[in-house]
Amino acid sequence: MRAHTQMLLTAAAMMLALPAVAANPNAPSPAQVAEAKALLGKGVGFNTAQGQRNTVAYANFLAEQFKAAGFAAEDITITPVDDTAIMTVRYRGKGGKRPMVVTGHMDVVAANPKDWTRDPFTMVEENGYLFGRGVEDNKFDVSMVAATLMRLKREGFKPDRDIYLMLSGDEENAGNTAPLQAKIAKAANAEFMLNSDGGGGELGEDGKPIGYGVQGAEKAYADFEVTFTNPGGHSSAPRPDNAINNVARGALAVAGYQFPVMSNEWTLGSFAAAGKTTPAPMGPAMLAFAANPNDAAAAAIIGADPMTVGQLRTTCVSTMVSGGHAPNALPQRAALNINCRIFPGTPVEEVRKKIADLVNSNRAPGAPEATVKAVGGWVAGDASPLRPDIMKAVTTAVQARYPGIAVVPSMSSGATDSVFYRALGIPSYGTAALFMKASDSFAHGLNERVPVDAIPGALQQWHEVITTLAK
Ligand SMILES: [Zn+2]
Structure with a gap:
C-alpha cells in the first residue's frame, strides 16, 4: 500500500506560499531527472x-544500475x-x-492488461502523467531513492553512517520478506x-x-476466526x-463493543493540525482531544465518524461469514471472520x-463455547518515538519544495512494512516524497x-533528507 491514508491531512491546509526558490543545492539536474524517470519506466x-x-529480474536490473554508479558488487x-x-x-x-535504513517494495498489485486503457507494464506519458502499474505504489519512491543514492555516490558523498536500501518483494500480499x-x-544495528x-x-484539486x-505509527492488522460448532440435526426440530x-449474536456483540480510547504523539x-481547518463539530473536537486526551465528549464526536474512529481506538468489524451445509439441516458449524485494526501498543492476543x-x-x-483464533501470524509494534532530528530534516526538505507547508505527524490506519521494523525496536518513519492529488491516486486500481x-x-x-540524516 501507499499511504494516501492521511485523511486528516486533507484538512490540514495552512498558509501556503509560492513555489520553491531555485538554486537549491539538493535540486537535481535535468540529466538526473531524466535518469530517475528512466529508472521508473524500466x-x-x-x-x-x-x-x-x-522480482529477481527487477532486482538484477537495479543492481546493474548501482554497480554502474560505483557501488561494489559485494555491497549489493x-x-x-x-x-x-x-x-x-x-x-x-x-x-x-x-546505520540508517531506507525501505520500499519491489512488488506490485496484479493488473490485468485487458482491464486497462494502456498496457499496465509499459510506462506511458500522457497529459502530464506517467501511467503504469506500480508507477505510484511503490516504484515511484523506490526509483527516486535509488536514483538519489546513485547520484550521491557519483558526487562522492561520504556519509558518517552506513545507509542501507532494503527492498521487500511481497508487501502487497504475503508480507514474508519484510x-x-x-x-x-x-x-546491522540500524538506528x-x-x-x-x-x-x-x-x-x-x-x-x-x-x-x-x-x-x-500504524494500526496493526489482524483477522480472527470465530467458530461455533453444534451437533446439528433436522431443520424441522430447531434447537436454541x-x-x-x-x-x-457474536457479530452483534463485537459491533456493540468499543475498545478503549487511546492516543500517541502521532x-x-x-x-x-487537522483541527485547525476542520469545520465544527469535528474540528473543535480534534483540538480539544489533542489538548486533553481524556476529553470524553471530544472522543465521542471523533469516534462517531467512520473516517476518524480509527485514529482513536482499536476497531474490529465482522467481514465474512460462513456456515451450514444443507437448506434443511441445522448447521453443524458457523464461522465469522473479524478483522481488527489494532492501536499501537496493544498486543494482538489481548x-x-x-x-x-x-x-x-x-x-x-x-x-x-466458540473457538477464536488469530488467522495468520500478525505482528504489532509500538509507535515510534517522535524524533526531533528526523522531523526537522523532513520538515526542512519538504518546506524547501513548498515553503510554509504544514508537516504533521500521522498514524496510518493501514499496514506497511514498518510494522516489522518497529516490532524489533527500530524506530520507523514513513517519508515518501510523492505529492499528488487524492483524485489522482489509483494505487492498486486501474490506470x-x-x-x-x-x-x-x-x-x-x-x-x-538522506544527506542531512546520514551526515
Ligand atoms: Zn505500497
Missing part, C-alpha cells in the same frame, strides 16, 4: 505482481525468497554513527528506518500543496443453540481474548498514475 516494465517471478545482495526476492544495497559510511529484512537491519512507502504529501504527513444464531499531533469474551458471553444458553512533474521535487527531497 521498473514499471517488470511485472512484479505475486506469482509472476519477475539479492536473496530469492519463495517466488520473489529481497534486495539490500549498502552505501558504506565512515562508521561514526549507527520481516527477514527487518532482522537484517537489526543485525532508524525511513519507509518510502508511507507518509507523503497531498495536493489540493487546484494543484496547490495541502500538507505533508510523516508516518510514525443454533450455530448460525450464535455467530449472529495522533495528537495529527488532530492538532484483542483476541476480548473477542472471545464478547462472543462467548453473548452465546445462547447451553451452546458450546495508476503519477504527475510527471513530481519527479524533480521528490529527488530534491530525498537528497536533502
